[in-house]
Amino acid sequence: MAITVPRPRLTWRERWYLPTIAAGLAITFKHFKNTLLGRTKVTMEYPEQKWDAHLPDYYRGAPALVSDAGGRVRCVACQLCEFICPPRAIKIIPGEIPPGDRFAKVEKFPQEFDIDMIRCIYCGMCEEVCPEQAIFLRKDYAITGFTRADMVHHKEKLLEIGGVMHGVVLKWNEKK
Amino acid sequence: MDWFFIITSLLKITILLGVILFMVSYAVYAERRVSAFIQDRLGPNRVGPAGLLQPIADMFKLLLKEDFTPRSANTFYYSLAPGLAVAPAIITIAVVPFGSTLFGVPMVVADVNVGIFFVFAISSLGVYGIVIGGWASNSKYPFLGAIRSSAQMLSYELSLGLAVIPVFLLVGNLRLTSVVRYQIEHGWFIAAFVGDWMNPWKWLLAIPMIISFLVFMIAIFAETNRLPFDLPEAEQELAGGYNTEYSSMKFALYFLGEYAAMITGSAVVVTLFFGGWHFPGIPDGYHGWVFGLINIAVFFTKVAVVIFVFMWVRWTLPRFRWDQLMRLGWLFFFEIALVNIFLVAGILAYGPRL
Numbered sequence: 001m002a003i004t005v006p007r008p009r010l011t012w013r014e015r016w017y018l019p020t021i022a023a024g025l026a027i028t029f030k031h032f033k034n035t036l037l038g039r040t041k042v043t044m045e046y047p048e049q050k051w052d053a054h055l056p057d058y059y060r061g062a063p064a065l066v067s068d069a070g071g072r073v074r075c076v077a078c079q080l081c082e083f084i085c086p087p088r089a090i091k092i093i094p095g096e097i098p099p100g101d102r103f104a105k106v107e108k109f110p111q112e113f114d115i116d117m118i119r120c121i122y123c124g125m126c127e128e129v130c131p132e133q134a135i136f137l138r139k140d141y142a143i144t145g146f147t148r149a150d151m152v153h154h155k156e157k158l159l160e161i162g163g164v165m166h167g168v169v170l171k172w173n174e175k176k
Numbered sequence: 177m178d179w180f181f182i183i184t185s186l187l188k189i190t191i192l193l194g195v196i197l198f199m200v201s202y203a204v205y206a207e208r209r210v211s212a213f214i215q216d217r218l219g220p221n222r223v224g225p226a227g228l229l230q231p232i233a234d235m236f237k238l239l240l241k242e243d244f245t246p247r248s249a250n251t252f253y254y255s256l257a258p259g260l261a262v263a264p265a266i267i268t269i270a271v272v273p274f275g276s277t278l279f280g281v282p283m284v285v286a287d288v289n290v291g292i293f294f295v296f297a298i299s300s301l302g303v304y305g306i307v308i309g310g311w312a313s314n315s316k317y318p319f320l321g322a323i324r325s326s327a328q329m330l331s332y333e334l335s336l337g338l339a340v341i342p343v344f345l346l347v348g349n350l351r352l353t354s355v356v357r358y359q360i361e362h363g364w365f366i367a368a369f370v371g372d373w374m375n376p377w378k379w380l381l382a383i384p385m386i387i388s389f390l391v392f393m394i395a396i397f398a399e400t401n402r403l404p405f406d407l408p409e410a411e412q413e414l415a416g417g418y419n420t421e422y423s424s425m426k427f428a429l430y431f432l433g434e435y436a437a438m439i440t441g442s443a444v445v446v447t448l449f450f451g452g453w454h455f456p457g458i459p460d461g462y463h464g465w466v467f468g469l470i471n472i473a474v475f476f477t478k479v480a481v482v483i484f485v486f487m488w489v490r491w492t493l494p495r496f497r498w499d500q501l502m503r504l505g506w507l508f509f510f511e512i513a514l515v516n517i518f519l520v521a522g523i524l525a526y527g528p529r530l
Contacts, residue, residue, distance in 0.1 A: 021493065028214045028492040035213040042218050 064162030258429035261305025321417030331505030
């Protein structure tokens, strides 16, 4: 079905161009003047001004490993996050905890835990799947590096971003 | 031809060229800042205080880029064209008086007696840079841009020439310095009634002079490919137009040519309608070198204001459609400019001597 687009009938003033051009120039000059005098609210100037303080609690930034209040790495190298990760960014090499250790019944710990931040899509599935509350998405978003190798976060880096997490279940604590 | 004349001329040429190139680089910066302010942004403000070193960074970027020539391009004309775009724009400024006198030396590089003819003859050569560049690129978008440029040139050059005839009917001389002299004695052409408020003929004369100014200004917009008429480089339609295939310094030369043409156009507008280097109450350079310097400063301030108007209009108006441009040029401005000449001639013939 053909649609007839109604053409507005221009008045003689509009067809004469010049008054409307003058009106347009007045509008742009008003914007120019207001920005020049600092009356217009402009975009945040990023590196100097940041929005970090306003990031919501559910913000999904870089994934990180956390330690509990006792300083123990919570990850037990179950590798569920490695399996669930859609872009396969996580690589874990598990190690065995020696029998005499205090946490011997945990059995495994991550010998190596790498997250390739070029691959990571910040989906948060690793956080959701983790049975140990060991991996969380933190608020870091400016992940940069000069080489591809720089962009792989190793275990130390992940623990550094993660820090200590309070208020999580301490299920391996034998005193409980 | 004495040595004094040669040395002062060379000095004037060198300094004027330096000033023009400086103005070009800062016109690009100003364009970006003005457009940003009009669009409620900040624009380049990182390099140096308030971004003032941005032109230098831009220049280094353009110098260090790969100078790429398409294999299908005609190499000779492809390399020649950017130079052809720059040279006329800079040569034109030679006849424009940019100051009164300094230590007795007239502040104009070449005070030729065919002033305005020289301006039109040389500045219309600028279109060859665009046409040859568009053709030599051997690519469809640049070619379309080149065709548009030549057609646009034809339709606007006519009104450009006709619009200034009233000015020279009044002055009776094509020399641009005499145009400035006349305006000092009789008031600027944009406000022809100044100084002689009681004379009704002067008020009558002001009407055709303002029409003449508007037509000339619009034709200059078209001549320099500025926005309401920037069809040759229409980015949205032609992917950049005639300079699509150019990169690095060749592109920079096109850019430089466009802005140099804008500065030259503003200088001609200022000379013809805004009294050149004259400002009411400030005497000329014969009264001391300080006044000579002030005259030069006044001229370049006026040029800067006109350049701001160029930018202001660019970021206000959308581009005309092709047939609209043709209709405006041939059916509107051409006739207005023609009738305007008869108006002024009639006023001069039947009125008292003005």
